[in-house]
Amino acid sequence: MRFMKGSCSSSALLVTDRVNRRYFSGVDIGEGFLFVADEKVYFTDGRYFLALKDKLAGSGVKAALYRSEEDLKEYIDRTGIKTLYVDYSTVTVEEYKKYKTFGVKIKNARPYIDRKRSVKSKEEIGFIKRSCEIVLKAYYDTLPEIKEGVTERELKNVFEKKCADLGAEAMAFDTIVAFGENSAVPHHETGDTKLKNNSAVLIDAGTLYKGYASDLTRTAFFGEPDEKFLKVYDAVLKANILAEENIRAGTTCKVADGIARAHLEKAGYKDNFTHSLGHGVGLEIHEFPYLSPRREDKLKNGNVFTVEPGAYFGEEFGVRIEDTVLLKGGKVERLFDDDKKPIIIK
Amino acid sequence: MRFMKGSCSSSALLVTDRVNRRYFSGVDIGEGFLFVADEKVYFTDGRYFLALKDKLAGSGVKAALYRSEEDLKEYIDRTGIKTLYVDYSTVTVEEYKKYKTFGVKIKNARPYIDRKRSVKSKEEIGFIKRSCEIVLKAYYDTLPEIKEGVTERELKNVFEKKCADLGAEAMAFDTIVAFGENSAVPHHETGDTKLKNNSAVLIDAGTLYKGYASDLTRTAFFGEPDEKFLKVYDAVLKANILAEENIRAGTTCKVADGIARAHLEKAGYKDNFTHSLGHGVGLEIHEFPYLSPRREDKLKNGNVFTVEPGAYFGEEFGVRIEDTVLLKGGKVERLFDDDKKPIIIK
Numbered sequence: 001m002r003f004m005k006g007s008c009s010s011s012a013l014l015v016t017d018r019v020n021r022r023y024f025s026g027v028d029i030g031e032g033f034l035f036v037a038d039e040k041v042y043f044t045d046g047r048y049f050l051a052l053k054d055k056l057a058g059s060g061v062k063a064a065l066y067r068s069e070e071d072l073k074e075y076i077d078r079t080g081i082k083t084l085y086v087d088y089s090t091v092t093v094e095e096y097k098k099y100k101t102f103g104v105k106i107k108n109a110r111p112y113i114d115r116k117r118s119v120k121s122k123e124e125i126g127f128i129k130r131s132c133e134i135v136l137k138a139y140y141d142t143l144p145e146i147k148e149g150v151t152e153r154e155l156k157n158v159f160e161k162k163c164a165d166l167g168a169e170a171m172a173f174d175t176i177v178a179f180g181e182n183s184a185v186p187h188h189e190t191g192d193t194k195l196k197n198n199s200a201v202l203i204d205a206g207t208l209y210k211g212y213a214s215d216l217t218r219t220a221f222f223g224e225p226d227e228k229f230l231k232v233y234d235a236v237l238k239a240n241i242l243a244e245e246n247i248r249a250g251t252t253c254k255v256a257d258g259i260a261r262a263h264l265e266k267a268g269y270k271d272n273f274t275h276s277l278g279h280g281v282g283l284e285i286h287e288f289p290y291l292s293p294r295r296e297d298k299l300k301n302g303n304v305f306t307v308e309p310g311a312y313f314g315e316e317f318g319v320r321i322e323d324t325v326l327l328k329g330g331k332v333e334r335l336f337d338d339d340k341k342p343i344i345i346k
Numbered sequence: 347m348r349f350m351k352g353s354c355s356s357s358a359l360l361v362t363d364r365v366n367r368r369y370f371s372g373v374d375i376g377e378g379f380l381f382v383a384d385e386k387v388y389f390t391d392g393r394y395f396l397a398l399k400d401k402l403a404g405s406g407v408k409a410a411l412y413r414s415e416e417d418l419k420e421y422i423d424r425t426g427i428k429t430l431y432v433d434y435s436t437v438t439v440e441e442y443k444k445y446k447t448f449g450v451k452i453k454n455a456r457p458y459i460d461r462k463r464s465v466k467s468k469e470e471i472g473f474i475k476r477s478c479e480i481v482l483k484a485y486y487d488t489l490p491e492i493k494e495g496v497t498e499r500e501l502k503n504v505f506e507k508k509c510a511d512l513g514a515e516a517m518a519f520d521t522i523v524a525f526g527e528n529s530a531v532p533h534h535e536t537g538d539t540k541l542k543n544n545s546a547v548l549i550d551a552g553t554l555y556k557g558y559a560s561d562l563t564r565t566a567f568f569g570e571p572d573e574k575f576l577k578v579y580d581a582v583l584k585a586n587i588l589a590e591e592n593i594r595a596g597t598t599c600k601v602a603d604g605i606a607r608a609h610l611e612k613a614g615y616k617d618n619f620t621h622s623l624g625h626g627v628g629l630e631i632h633e634f635p636y637l638s639p640r641r642e643d644k645l646k647n648g649n650v651f652t653v654e655p656g657a658y659f660g661e662e663f664g665v666r667i668e669d670t671v672l673l674k675g676g677k678v679e680r681l682f683d684d685d686k687k688p689i690i691i692k
Binding site: 030046047048051086088089090091092093094096097108110185186187189274 | 376392393394397432434435436437438439440442443454456531532533535620
């Protein structure tokens, strides 16, 4: 029994968290445990059992009734599982200690899950593409609503309504709308700030489509931008484009990040790019791989990730330009179709 | 250094999950680590640091900047912490392994946290009471909308809008609206079923007020109930009232559950009461104590919990009557002010 190349025989993957249960079974349900080995068996309790059975029909995944921990132990004993792979990044110490009592060897499944989930299937890419189209169109449809006096929250509401109307299931995370100096805070909490003339307007948002996320940031300007804003915008955009043009299958995350970082350093904004270049996107808005100066993982065809350089100037403004992209045929394919030139409103 | 009676000196509590960080600091923030010992120190990263400092002003809790794990290790070394209590039910194996490298002894804080959080302060009780008032009033205000042809989802939307208008911050969980045979599924997912004449109408919902939850279930009947429905309703209501009248400070969870269960057994519904009697309510909708046949914990003054017997008849209907109550002066005090008599509509 092997669930992955190189795992010991008699080993199985026990998937406990909701996102990974969905990934490995194709079905999203509130509670349960999914065993992945020669067969896939999905345990859930009486509340969800009938719904699960229904949803799994024809999928090849078996539904099983979970009444107590004894059912897991009994399954492990019956199928002869000797090594159980669980995800150390989601399994709690309490759960781990319980599995220990089952008399199996326990190993960390996270590296395997990360690698597997990071290479997207054609179907997954289709869902992410649709999610990207929705969020980009909603963004451009929202631009006419950027007017003096509108609040961040009002603009957020208009924007999210457009996403829903375009077919988004939900937002992938709490939309950031940041006016003026608020745009200098990378994780600004959208509030009641009113838009004043001559302010940056940063929107960072993503939608979910069939469970899959998109992630977009654009920084527009309301009024007449001064030279500094335009210079910073230009540097951030070049960093974004340089990274997208030069990342290849096989580039390490560290090197990918370095492409954008080197350009911003050269432009004099070394200390203003305060986060890493990007992160994987899929069923989760932040997932493996992480395009950070500290990660040596190599990017692969099928990876979907963000490229989001930024430069932040406390009490003045910030600029971030973020795309969601796909690595395909060795090179970056953009999932947003726009030229990213600075948008000046009014 | 002691954070609780009976903990070793040189011990500290490290709180990592969001709910408990909120509980022990009074502040709700997306990310961070809170140390509780002689002093309370709340670490968070650059994204949240200024907001945290602001929110903690005057609270006695110190804000500290988190840059990397080294900051935690350095704090532990500097303050001489020898034993670190962490919550095994939320800390992951990955985190646990990281703390292990800090050279401290690690113990499970969960039993301490459960006991502490289960005894509510006057302020917490005030918030829960308000949350209970909101959800009960919204329920009664929604009754006129129960009409032939309305869907579960439509009724849910009307109800949740009323909760928001009455001051609820959010719903505490996804509202269950179940018509007819759907009411026989304790965790029914609200859907597009239309209301037909002669159907049970079960609503299970809770709101949040200042972060604190309420939990209410009522089962009405649309049309002319038959004898079976009325008989079952009567038995469930008696089980509910018997439990509320007889639970005392010092009653074990098992005995509390048994009061309601014995009555339903006597009425002939032994196999139809398929879940446990109730659960604690507070910052979380399900928290310690659990009023289950398998729990020996003793109920205490200050505990807030649900009393929710039910009886379910597959393909016919189900009845559940759920109150949120407070244990005060040794006895149960009801936080919902209604007589729970069967509501027959039309």
